[in-house]
Amino acid sequence: MKRITCLFISAFFLAGGIAYAQGEMDAYKMSRNELNGTARYLGMSGAFGALGGDISSMSTNPAGLGIYRSSEVVTTISLSSAKTNSDWNGTSVDKSKTRFNFDNIAYVGYFPTGNDEGIVGWNIGLSYNRVKDFNRSYRMNGAQAYSVADYVADLLYGTDKNDLRYGDKNYDPYFDSSISWLGILGFDAGFVDNYAGNNKEYHSAFGHEKDGEWLNYSPQNVNLLVNEKGSIGQYNISFATNISDRFFLGATVAITDLDYTLSTEYTEDFTQNSQLRLDNGLSTDGTGYAFNIGAIVRPVDFLRVGVAYNSPTWYKMTDYFHGTAGTTINNQDWNTQNTPDYQSGDYRLRTPDRWIFSIAGVGQNFLISADYELTNYKRMVLNDVDGYELRTTEDVKKDFGMSGTLKVGAEYKITPQFSVRAGTLWKTSPMKQHVKDGIPPKNEKGEFEVDAIGIVGTIPSYTVDKGTNSYSVGLGYRFTPNFYMDLACVYRVYKEDGYAFPSTYQAGISDIDKLLDEGIVVKSDPASLKTKTTQVALTLGYKF
Template sequence: MKAKGLYIGILFFLSSGWLFAQSEMDAYRFSQTELNGTARSMSMGGAFGALGGDMSVMSHNPAGLGVYRSSEVQTTLNLSMANMSSDWTGVNRSQNRTRFNFDNLSYVGYFPTGYDTGIKGWNFGISYNRVKNFYRTYQAVGNPKYSLADYTAAMATNAFNDGGIPEGDLKVDDPYQNPKLSAHWLSILGYKSGFFGTKYKWNDVYHSGFGERDGNDIWNPASPKEAMMNIRESGWISEYNFSASLNISDYVFLGATLGLSDINYRLYSKHDEDFGRGDYLFMENALETNGTGYSLNTGVIIRPAQAFRFGVAYNSPKWYKMTDFAFARGESYIKAYADRPKMSAETKRDGTFHYSFRSPDRWIFSMAGIIGTSALISVDYELTNYKTMRLGNESGTEYYGDITTQVKRDFKMGQTLKVGAEYRVTPQFAIRSGYVWQPSPMQETLTQGKQEVFTAGTVTHYTTAGQTHYYTAGLGYRFTPNFYMDLACIYRTQKEELYPFSSVFIEDAKHHIKPVHAEPAKVTANTTRIALTLGYKF
């Protein structure tokens, strides 16, 4: 067989006990962060790497804690209103979701030394910060040419360099987690659910169960009259930060943060296809992922003059221990198969897999200018090396080489530009604005669907990221010298493409095998958030 796509992911996944447990797309999902923190920080686009003096710096440049001249405690509440709209082969859908979150609780203590030069003081901070929310619900409806049945058949046929999965491995009873079989879960589920089969003389060449033979006895697969994807995600990534900083002569500020992170992610998805005349298929997936990890952030701020500050920070990777719980069910009905028109199957309900995950590291370069006593402007530029994402065995002593190859091939250095400004109208009242730009860290071969993508388990859909923009504004008011309130409005917009499954670039005229070209739905994700921070200085 001739194959444009690589076989690398398949060969690894077939060697693992759970088969198809994780993928590069999972690594990317858990490596992303959002604009979060205090209302003041978010209203200025999060550009506080050189400014300091805000609790959010513990997650970015902890040297900024050294700017504090008093102790402080604060909390942030968040109202999020999300809209997801899709266009799949010209059919449009839109869904909304509103959610209230408690996103931040922070404390910083200030301890002066009494010296006029040298170490003038040090600060200690503790914070809880939600760095990403996964909550969103979206739907896509369309009329694609290729079916999920075509994809599962192609994956079973294209499993190895020299052929497909033997049909006998797909027929055995209770085949899941059987290390002696060569079949991965998606192929087993698709076969037992009637999505595909083999009607030729070769027992490792498969085709969609939906279609008919032509006059030359060649199978012509049918296209669905309508296909629908329903996806619901929930959960979050949270950080617990323990930070310390030093103020050296009001000229150099040093800081470090030990971060503890947890991941809580839930996914439910359903893929339906209607072929007309009562023929249909569907596949449901439920996935739960939990993880705990740790990281170290370090940073420095230099103030060469009263009006200027420059900052550099390094955020280490986060090293996680992860656990997945997965379940899937498939069903099909093909009226032409009078002896058994309806077929269904499901995976084991105790499907569990333990593994390790390392997120990418990040560098942050910052500069800020103080204009008199009333205004300031700040800029942060972040570099996130997505090529260093890694998935590995449970102990973290060995990374999966095939996924590492995919990550290096499909991702590049991620960039984030943050700009923020503040103007103090009166000593008590300030107005703020900001902007954030994030281009996609994915290579064009991935975002344009030119690259075969190996997804995890029986979950076939995935999204590719386009550019992300944040537009922010806010205000702050100090009621007393001690008590204050900050309010922020954050508008986020991102373009994505939702693939029901990957394209499969195989072609073999002898075995009547043709490529499968997936048609993505164009998705626009718009989110408006209102954040309120209440703080007290002492």
Template sequence: MKKIIIVSALVLLWTAGANAQTAYDAAKLVSKDLNGTARFVGMGGAMGALGGDISTMGTNPAGIGIYRSNDVMTSFSFSTYGTESKYGGKTFDNNNNRWSYDNIGIVFASKIGNHTPLRYVNFGFNYHRAKSFYKNMFMEGALNYSQIDYMTGQANGMLANGVSLKELSDNKLNPYSDNGVGWLGALGWDGLLFDFKNGEYIGVLPQTPYSTFRSREKGGIDQYDFNIAFNISDRVYLGLTIGAYDVDYTKSYYYSEDYGDKQNYNIGSMNRISGSGFDFKMGAIIRPFEDSPFRIGLAVHTPTFYRLTYTTSAYLESNIWMHNNDTG
């Protein structure tokens, strides 16, 4: 299934036309990681009034107006990330280390004059990794319920609303093209994991399964900033940055239930968000007192406007055989 949506980072959670899963995943795009030059990261990004650092073109574009000479910068980072999950008295840790190339930028300083009101016109470009999504999770144990119970509950809920998986399969119709069909219930029915008897869907595996769950997230948001900044009388600095964004985020799931005696099934899904976006940033730095280093920084950012493609797919493999191919 593929859906094209247009969202704004400012009103992401209220975007019309996006289903619940899309809105939840797209909300990940709003926040940003603290990446940039070592100086910028070391100061926690609090350089809005200081300027003079390539990374500031993404926070206060006027900071590039401080430059009086050309500059080139690049930086790397080493990250440790992990998850911890607990179930049935067991703790499952999944820790990973990762090197990443976070930042490269350049500034061209163009001097206009020493005594003219406009002293410098500077141009800058900066790439940095705005967001990383790398995370893995693993958990397993004996559950006191089965996902098949949820599948049958979903199928019966659809039946109450006039949507019958049995009739769809009898008529050889594709259930996945019907917006009234829940995918999990449809996959369970196609995988012969539950039956239809006496006017309702029922599961026929009373045993408690041993379940395994894995998930993996990867990808990120790359940000490209293009900047122009002005130095006016060494007292007022103005800047404008146009930001371009490239989004590539993938999350995959794997879940299995083992009932023993070679009775088992597994289900997996993959969700991907890809696309691009843009925003504008305007800023000013003012030095109100000529003989003082005191500065005031101001910046205004527009929302980030994204055009995204949301793609999802799922599969189910089963070694459990039921009779819905005979009764339904």
């Protein structure tokens, strides 16, 4: 039962011409929002849903454009440093990356009507905003009981080895079969062997036979290096209006451009001068569109209340993929094996939508604001070009739920020219508890499923979100009535668990104690990851 499920999952991905597409953790990575915008917006941790008056409102609550009483051009640059610490079974490693970014440029046009009541003015906004930065590096180093070779052996259970080899010139197992790509690559590279006289059962090639029983070796040193780079850029066209200085309405149409590159280097060292190597490269290109609508109400002069709806982003995606693997067993090298250089067919990703509820108090020299965002990541969907849902969508529904983000910010004017700002942000993980615990969900029969996390392609590593906190400070100075400068510093802590590969379990178990005591087939230990990012942003603006 267990192995049949594994093969079914592989077949679902490979059928229909998509041999590689995003897994559920990849879909989340592309859908997850980050704090990004002008320095003033960053200095108050993005709590602008009810305040407005900042170009970053185009990406959240476009009604904020209606607050403007003049036209404006603005641009932002930033320097960010991301340092990731990993702790894997007591072994700690640091890895860091620093990068200079061009974050945004925007124009807001204000067109007054001359009325004191009714429609007081119209606003139009045009902007480019870098809404997400993927750039970081991290390394996991340690030891654990099971090898990725054990995972590949379990993944291949029930697959005839003759279906894994290149046969005649018209047969290619990567494209002419429903077998997992990681299984094919691992078999070709010598990760696994067959049990004697059995072409459909496999064991890790790293071990020895004793009294007729095969005993697997545990890797003595495991090293995973991950490099990520790329960004998501958003081009916005926004419209807003001011009704009697009490009601502000706005809408944004957004075109999104996604560029993501991942490279991984993975090694396991065993006794007896043996080693396993698995390297992967992935590039993802995507274009998408979305819309935002919002409203701000000012019932009294010092109070503003806002609400906004941000639609999903509907992406069209393409992947470029390559994997390489090899082994050394008892000082004998296998030939290094490669997957085909593969470009996937187009597929589609729909990110989750989100609601933003905001409140702000505005005084003569100060303001304070709070936003609360609700995002249902269970609504992520991956389809093929014909609209049929990929298996990943079912994984998403089982493993993801709601995420809440609370932003609080404040600003105080020390003089009419000089302002200070501060803010904080808390974001919860949308991943369900069984994902955080590293165990599988239960099926309709109340039995635990066999795989904790489903993967596609030949990249078995993934991370599990454990929540984000950030703290911000900022300064603003107005040189003239028209020209100003803002500066902000944001310190962000993002916690994750990192896995070298998924765990697998026996089928038919409904008791958690039995699952953990007797039901483990392959166990992957998590590494604790903590990414600390320091971002310094500078915004220059001109009002006219």
